[in-house]
Amino acid sequence: MENLWPDFSKIESIRVPAEILEEQAKLLPKITNDMIYATVEKDENIDPYVTADLALLDFKYNFYIRAKFIESYGFRVFKLYHDIVIYPIHIDLDRSIRSELGIDTGIIQIDNEKEFIDFIKEVFGSNKIRNVISSLISLSK
C-alpha cells in the first residue's frame, strides 16, 4: 500500500519553552558570582480558576528565582502553560511585573518562539527582577 504519511524529514524542530528557560537559568549563576540561580519546575496542581481551558493543558511549569545560600527560598516569576502543540503558550506573570510592564490582561498569550524570547527578555530586565536578585545577593553575603 502507498505510504500515506507526509515527509517529516524537513520538519523544523521547535524548542520547547522549558528548554529555553533552562538555558537561561544556567546563565544566571555565571552573572551573579554563583549566588543566584533559577529553576523551571513542572507543576502537577489543578488550577481550575485560571480558566477552564488552561486547566486542561498538559504542560505546566513554574519559573523561580532562587539563592544558593538561602535554603528553600523561591520567588515565582511566572507560571507557564502549553499543550502538546506547544504554541500558543499562556503565561500567568507575577502581578507586580505585569503592572510594571503595563500588561493589563490576566493570562498572557504568546504565539511563537520569537515572541516568547522577547517576552522573557523584557521580564528579566524588569525592575522587580533586578530588585529581587539584588536583595538575594545582599542577603547571601
Add this chain to the structure above:
Amino acid sequence: MNYLFWNTNNRNDINCILKILIENLSCDIIGLAEYNDNISNLIKELSEDEYELFHVQQVGCDRIELLTKYPPSYIKTYTETSYYTIKKIPHDTLGYIITSFVHLPSKLYKDNIDKFAELSYIKQDIEKAEVMSHDNKSIIIGDFNVNPFEEPMLAASALHSLSSRNVARKVSRIVEGHKYSMFYNPMWNLLGDLNGLPGTYYYADAKQVNYFWNVFDQVIIRPSLINNFDINSLQIIKEVGNVSLIDENGHPKISDHLPIYFKIN
C-alpha cells in the same frame, strides 16, 4: 504568642500609634501592609522601652513588612510572589508555625479570576512548604481584599476556609475527584455588629448590593491549630490605650483598615 496585622494605608506618621499597639498588646509577630513610615525608627523607639523586635527583610513580597521577636536568622522563607510570602516562624511552645502573609490588591483586572488564582496558588505553595517541613501547622494572615463568605475564601481549590471548626476538622474533602485540604476561618465569628465593629474596612457605594462593612483583614488556620487558637482573643482593634482608631461614626480614621489581633497558645 500574640499576632497583629494592620494595613496602615501608607501613613508616614503611623509609628507612634503602632508603638502603643505593639506594647499594649505585647505583640510578638506583626505584619504590616501599606507601611510607609520608618521601620528602623519604630524598632529603635521600641528598643528604648526595652521592647525588642527584629525587622525581617523582604525580598520578592515588598507589599508586607514583618516584625518579629525572633532574629531573622531563625525564620525561613519558602515561596514568595509580589502578593504573598510564606515563612516558617518559631513559636514559643509549638516549635514552628508556617505563617503566610498576604496583601491582595483591591482592584484586580477584569473579574475575580485573579483573586481565585492567587489564593489557589498560595494554598498550593503552603502545601508544598508543609511537605518540605513535615508539618501542617499553618496560618495565613493579611489583607485578602475579599470577605470570608466570598468564593475565593470558600472554594475548595482556592482557600477552602470554612466557618465551622467541626467541619474544618474533617481536614479535607474530595470534589470532582480531587482532594482539597481545608482551613478554618475564625473571622466568621466577627461578622455583624452583635459583639463589636462589624468589619475591618468600611466602604459606602451607590450600588444595589453594598456590604458597607467588610472583613478584608483576616486570619485563617489549619485544623491542626484549632485547639491552640485562642478564639476569645480574636478581635478587630478599634482603640488602644487612649487612642481611638475610629471616628464618631465608628468608621476607621487613622487608616482605612482596622488592625486584627489574636493569640496562638
